[in-house]
Amino acid sequence: MTDPSLPAAPLGKSALLGRWLAIGATVSLTALAFAYVGGWLSPQRLSPMRLVDALQQNSGLYPGYRRNHAKGVCVAGYFEGNGAASRYSTAGVFAAVRTPVVGRLAIPGGNPYAPDGSVPIRSMALRFALANGQQWRTGMNSMPVFVVATPQSFYEQTVASRPDPATGKPDPAKVGAFFASHPETAPFLAWVKTAKPSASFATERYDGLNAFVFVDAAGHRQPVRWRMLPEAQDTTAATNPGDADFLAADLQKRLAAAPLRWHLQVILAAPGDPTNDATKAWPVDRTTLDAGTLVLQSTEPQDSGACRDINYDPLVLPAGIVASDDPLLPARSAAYADSYLRRTSEEAGLPGTHAAASATAKPQEATQ
């Protein structure tokens, strides 16, 4: 270092040029590194934005709505633990206490006006507000396994099933090619072959599909999956395909008569059970706990209900539950965050967004 109190010897022209270049290079390389990390130099990287763009392109843009499972209703009630899972997890929700729940029952797809009979899958999302201020959010589906194991495959499936503008339906050749090149989809395909759209949200079993890890007071880790098993057993297939919105009507009718109940089943993995592959079911003989009862008491339309502005991010977890190594979990978390930002930005009317339709100016279908 030169002593600043002494005047520095003047620099020659080439030395000066070299120093300017060094400064320029340092600043440029730092900027370049930032651009690389932020993904601006690698458009092929699967970013949350790219994943949500793909979903949005398939269904069209419905400002203010979720980019997947766009059609649904809000529900509310509570979860009553029974202590059975407290041996494996310190989460307060599993003790014998009541935890308030705000949930959402929905169908897959990005169209909030899709007919209920158009897909054989229903979903249940729940937010448990624990007494200590922590939360547990989970999104489950009425299927025994997920269709793909990785975010990249999910993206490829989404692109392959994009509706053909000419027919409005996915190109069977592209869909067929996707499934042929993804043998991990076989268990899902075997199930979906016989799956029928149910006539009710109430009679469905909702599987968490992704594995998580319960952590007990001693720090012992137990990989688990969970599901909600319905008490309502009068399972019927949808019989009235002419009515697009029979699920909400059925739910209202049932809740007017009595609360609806599900049992939270926690399946304990045995050593070696895959935690990173939601396409693989665990053997049926695994120890299964009945960890408590979910009681849903009321329903509201999603446009104005309490669930509307909740992001059911599966990685919002209380102490005592942590994520597994399932690659779908961070992808769901990242993509849900992007979807949430899009729809809240539309609600807020942020510059560059399409304003969300107000509750009074909904398209015709919504008011049926």
Next chain:
Amino acid sequence: MNTTPEYFVWPARLLHWLMAVLVLAMLFIGAGMVSTVDAKHDWLLAIHKPLGIGILLLVIVRIIVRLRHRPPALPADLPAPMKLAARASHWLLYALLLAMPLIGWAMLSAGGYPVMLGSSVRLPAILPFNPLLFAWLREAHRYLAYLLFLTFLAHLGAALYHGLIRRDSVLPSMLRGEPRSAPNAAIVPEEHAE
């Protein structure tokens, strides 16, 4: 003790270099975590939140240190527009360093998320649940992060310009304390002035 010091006091220098590392890491972590769907998203986010609160605490200490200890004067022969740019960019940096963690915290609060700094440490919400506010704050967090990064680049470029081209007193004033030629002087002046 009214003479302007030639060097930053050691707490200021320590905070400067520590925060330089943390803030630069924070900017890269933030840009990286929102650009990926793989496991990095999860663990980068898990670092981002407690690190942001750490930076918030450090910047509060730093502003106190800055207000209590007069910084070295800019070189007398520095052109007026450069002096203005230097002063404005420093206060912009302080403002952004203070605002970014607060906006992040406020944004999670408005989005209805529990503000978790780990698996069990939770901060209280500093705003009521309001998704419209969430959207504004989330976008502010993004664009102010870009502004912070650009301001950092300007700061880096300016520091190198002072150190390599002008070779004036600016860079040494943050690199080291009192000159080695006067070891005893380091013990006496401004640190002990308080």
